Every structure is written in C-alpha cells, then in structure tokens.
Amino acid sequence: MNNVKRVKLNSKMAKQICTHSGSFHADESLAVYMLRLLPEFKDAKLVRSRNPQDWDASDILVDVGAQYDGVKYFDHHQRGFFETFNEKYKTKLSSAGLIFKHYGRDIIKTILNNKPSNSDLDLLYDKVYKQFVEALDANDNGISKYTIPKDSDLEPNFRDNAISIPGIISGMNPNWNEDTSDGAFDKCFARASEFIGGVFVTLVKGYGESWLPAKALVAQAIDGRLNVDKSGKIIVLPQFCPWKEHLYELEREKNIEKKIEFVLFTDSSGAWRVSTVPINSTSFQFRRGLPEPLRGLRDEELSTKSGVPGCIFIHAAGFIGGAKTKEAVYELAKMSLA
Template structure:
C-alpha cells in the first residue's frame, strides 16, 4: 500500500479535482472513479456528479482529453501519460508502464486501489474494524476483483463473458449513436452511459467488500468450530455460513457439516472430494436415500430425522442433536461397509 499520503487523504476537506479521459470508457477508469468516490466523498451523488446534476461536493469529477484541463486537475487517471502517484498522476499507458511485484501491469483502477482502497473500505463498511482485518479485506478484493481488471485492461487475460468488464461495456452507446442522433446527443448518451456504469460498478464493489468481510468472519468461526470438534470429520456450526471454501483452503478433514436450516431443522451436508464438485467424500447411507419422516426415522434410528436427498449429499433432522446423530451414524455405516475382511 501507499508509502506517502495520497492527495485528499490528509484529513482535510479541501475540494479535490479528479479527471479521467472522455470518449470510450472501460471498467478500469469506471472502477477508478468509484474508488475515489468512496475514498473521498462517499456521501456525494455518484451518478449525479458525472451528469452534472448533483450539488457540488468535495470530489469534483470530469472526463476530458483537453491538456489544459488535465494539467489543472489534482488527480488524473487513465490519461495524461504520467505515472507519478505522489503528484496525483495515475496513467499506465506509457511504454515503461507500472508493474506489480509479480509482473502484472497495473490499470488505473489498480493504481488507485493501491492508494485509496483502504480509505474506500473504511467508508463502505460502517463497523469499526481493526487494521489487520481492513488490510485482509483490501488484499482479498485486490486479488478477486482488482487484479482481473488490471489483466483485462492491459490485454493479459480477459475477464470473460458477463463479467464486470462486459457490464461496463454494455453501458456504452452503440457505435452509430452520432449518426442517428447527432454529435451533441451522442456525447450526452456517452456521459449517461458512464454514469450508469459507475452506479453498477459501485454496487459490485460495495458487495465485494462486504462479502469479503463476511468471508473472513466465517473463516475465523469455521476454524474455531473445527478446533473444538470432538470428531474432526464432523463440523458443527451454530449459524449457517459458507464453510466449503475454508475447509479446502485449510485442508480440514471434514466429511459432514451440521448446521441450522431454519427454526425447526438442522441439516447434514456432505463435503465433495474437490471444491465445487459433485460427489461426496463420504456419501450418506444408501438405505436413507429419498426417505422422509417416519420411514427415515425407522431406517436411520434417529427419531426426529426429516429427510435424506436421493443423491445422498444432504439430510436433515428437527434438532441439532438429531442431525449430529445422523452424521455420526452415517460415518459408522460407511466404516462398517469399508472394513477389511
């Protein structure tokens, strides 16, 4: 992260003029604008600021290729031909372009995320989080969202169909807009397109940051629950949350996850052999498959058993104790079937 104080983050309230290029827009400068919005003026009107319909706030944003306007701006990104972050210059289109430590070239979004990402996260997440957690969120979002944007914008790896890059591109007016409506209307539609793209990207960034926060919280809880488990093959969670990612990232020997699924049901879910794959490390007993209610209770020996999916990857009971008993019995049945004569 930054080794200097980026422009506008000195705890002052002075207006900051930020500028990117006009014309065709892409995901990196759109995301760059969104990062600056949340870092410097999160209470402002993100879309209205672009359209010029919102009251002026601290962040004054414009899109232009006019040299005099570029020179006048405090922060210039994705245009201008200069990479000098301490001076507020965040272009990356020069021959000697800025690179990450691993050699991946930065986009404007990546450069701005490096300097303004933490401030944006602090303003997006209302809760007081410690610096270590903020740094972990910054790193995770950098990996999952910012690096793919860097790669896409620099022609390294495309983000793919229906990606954030595609959503931004879809906000651009069609190629023949000027031909159909005239130059002035085409420029207006382009500005509206950028405003629409910024709104979509802002929603995605907010959700990505909040989901990353929740994912880190889930990691702590899963690891704690696994540490306390009597049988390390059965993970008991008192609240429903994503567990599979943590199980595979930390190589936990979990076979079944037991967790609540509403006010009167606890489920037993089998973990697949490979993350995101079909199949199970240990399938639920074949004799349970497709049974419900009393029929399942009789076969399983668990009085409040409620259902077992025909594909044998999930079953449930009315109580925590019943679900735990189903998991234990499923493991016992599997062990008996696989005993060496």
C-alpha cells in the first residue's frame, strides 16, 4: 500500500512540458532543452500536441497555446504580441527568447554551477541573449539582420541557410517521403533539441569560464598601465585572453575612453605580440597603427631598420607586430607613439 501511495505522489509531482506537434524549429527545440536544464523541469515529461486538453494538463507550454503570461504560456504567434527581451532590444521574442527572458539567469547559474556573482550573471544574461538567442528570435519571426529599403532587390553572393543553426534544425525534420507519423517527428525533435542544446551549453560555458574571467586580467592590465608607460596608452596582459570587448567596457567604466592604443601579450609560441586597438571590437580600423615605414618588414630587416633587436614581423596593414621579447614589442609601441 505504501509503495502504491508513493508512486501516485511522485506522478503528481512530475512536471509536464508541452510544445506543438508536427514540424519543429530551432526556437522551441532550444526552449525545451533550456527548461530541462532547470531542477524544476529536469525530469519533466515532454508532450508535443496541439490538443487543448494536453495544454490544460501541462505545467508549461512553449511555442503553442496562443498565449503569453510568463507563467504557464510562452507562445509568440498570437496577434498583438510584440514582447522584446528588454527596452534595449527591438527584436520580437520567439519561444526561445521568452524562456530565456524568464529563466535565463537560473539556466546560466545551473550550467556554471552557481559560480557567477550577481553582477557577472547580469553581464552573461545579456551577452548570451545578444550573441545567440536574439538571432534565433529574429529568424523565427522573419526579421532580417539588415534594414533593407522596400524597393531594393538585393541578391546574396551565396546561400548559408543549410549551415545556419535554424537551417540545420529544420533539416532534422522527417522528409516528406519518409515516416511522418507523430512518433517520427517526436524522435527527430528530441535529436534536434539535444543538438541545439549542446551548442547552447558550450556557448554559455565559453562565456562563463573563458570570456568572463578574461575581464579580470584586462582590468589588472589597465590598472597597471602607468607602470608600463607614463603615457597610459600601453597595457601588458599577464597572458593572452579575449580582451577587446572588455577593454572598451572597462575604459567606459573608468572614464578613460579611447585612451589605450596598444596591447602587449604573448602568443602560443611564447613570442610577444603588439596589437593596435581597433576603433571597435569588429573594426579593421585602429586608433593608432604601428610605424608605416616598418609595415610588411620581417626578421633581420625589421630589426635593422627599427633599431630594435629581436623583431619578427609587422603586418603590412600595421595593426599587429611580433618580437622575441616584451622589451622589443614595447619599443615598437613606443615608436608608434612618438
């Protein structure tokens, strides 16, 4: 008798997630995976159905139900839906964005074993949405990456649909001339959800365990910049790390925007590099370039003409150079400031 009661109690406690049956897309594939990362939904049953009775029996609905209340219903197809991630963003949310908006911080904490501080968690919450989830929202809602005039007839140079994540997920649906039963779709959906979920977890771990810790190293380098050079325009990283985005953010925080012009660090071989600072994180234009007469030179010729021993190269575009020692790359940066 006790065993029977225990089984009934556990069955009542089990959560149920519902999304629509039939063809699936990247947004609900990720939404379901994200929910299942949470302790609350870890062992939840997944139902794929368009039957309102199944909706009523479920604890949470994603991409189905024609409602959004932030509690049980997380659909975006209904007329009059214009929810965005926050006031900073203009992209209308899909089911992926809706789930991430409400559960994103808890999802990140789960993936990173509750390590981020509150401020770091806020940074990651925005970063993951901006770099990954927003594009899925836009794709599912038919929003272009570019603002294109109505009368323009732009033709792409190539097609990349098949290699985009939404394209890959779409391709995981059963083919029209294969088994297209509900069971076949459900099996393919499970595979698609695992695929996009794995990509998502890898991305979050990368930001949380690599990108975010780099901020502390960049901050350390910025704080010690006057010990490197009195101009304050050169910083030395204690080791290579992703530095560009952090540098711009820290400059803003410390009210020294556009002050730093060169970053020194070691490469994978142990040699030293001197990098210019781009005007933004994706630009090929830099705040100040390495000396124009030395660009494109290498090794002994570069060492002779610069008067700096141990030089390896300066790129022809002038945005980066290399040498055998920290002292040498520092001298190349100093020459550029002169």
